Amino acid sequence: MRKTGVLSIKWVLFDYYVIIRESFMERERHPGGRPTMYSEELVAELLDDIAHTHLPNVDVCNSKDHFPAVKTMYQWRTLNPEFADRYARAKQQQVEARVENLITETYDDSQDFKEVAPGRYQCNNAYANRLRVRAGIIQWYAAKKDAANFGDKRLEDKMDSVKEELRDMRNSVEKSREKL
Numbered sequence: 001m002r003k004t005g006v007l008s009i010k011w012v013l014f015d016y017y018v019i020i021r022e023s024f025m026e027r028e029r030h031p032g033g034r035p036t037m038y039s040e041e042l043v044a045e046l047l048d049d050i051a052h053t054h055l056p057n058v059d060v061c062n063s064k065d066h067f068p069a070v071k072t073m074y075q076w077r078t079l080n081p082e083f084a085d086r087y088a089r090a091k092q093q094q095v096e097a098r099v100e101n102l103i104t105e106t107y108d109d110s111q112d113f114k115e116v117a118p119g120r121y122q123c124n125n126a127y128a129n130r131l132r133v134r135a136g137i138i139q140w141y142a143a144k145k146d147a148a149n150f151g152d153k154r155l156e157d158k159m160d161s162v163k164e165e166l167r168d169m170r171n172s173v174e175k176s177r178e179k180l
Helices: 002-026 040-051 057-063 070-079 081-107 125-145 153-179
Strands: 113-117 120-123
Touching: 040 057, 040 081, 057 070, 070 081, 081 125
Parallel strands: none
Antiparallel strands: 113 120
């Protein structure tokens, strides 16, 4: 007797599910998403927040209700060359701010030692290792985003020597063509 009661409840719930699903399917679908509200004030505030924070773009866009979704911001970057230029400058400022923040953190020695007992201190290796890893990540990121200022100088020297070799080869090919 109990099994039939459970089955009948399941069928009733299934019927309600079918009715609700059909009512949703009959409605007109909303295109979805927020409307694009591109304005100079919004763009200026968004890019200022990007330039002066260490947060990724997703977190910046989610930080304020009136900011667009990160996907919308990337679409603006693709469709609007002026916005793309301003975005690139903001990201360059962000890299510089991150590097300056890292320099400040490396000179801060307040967390180098931790007190394990009254009057007894121990080196805080976890903090030092975490700072070393962060420094490596920020150096890599800065070199990728702004190679002219933070890139590997040896790579530039190699490129110069390769360019000289190519010039010499081009000159020798031109000389050999003149002889022919």
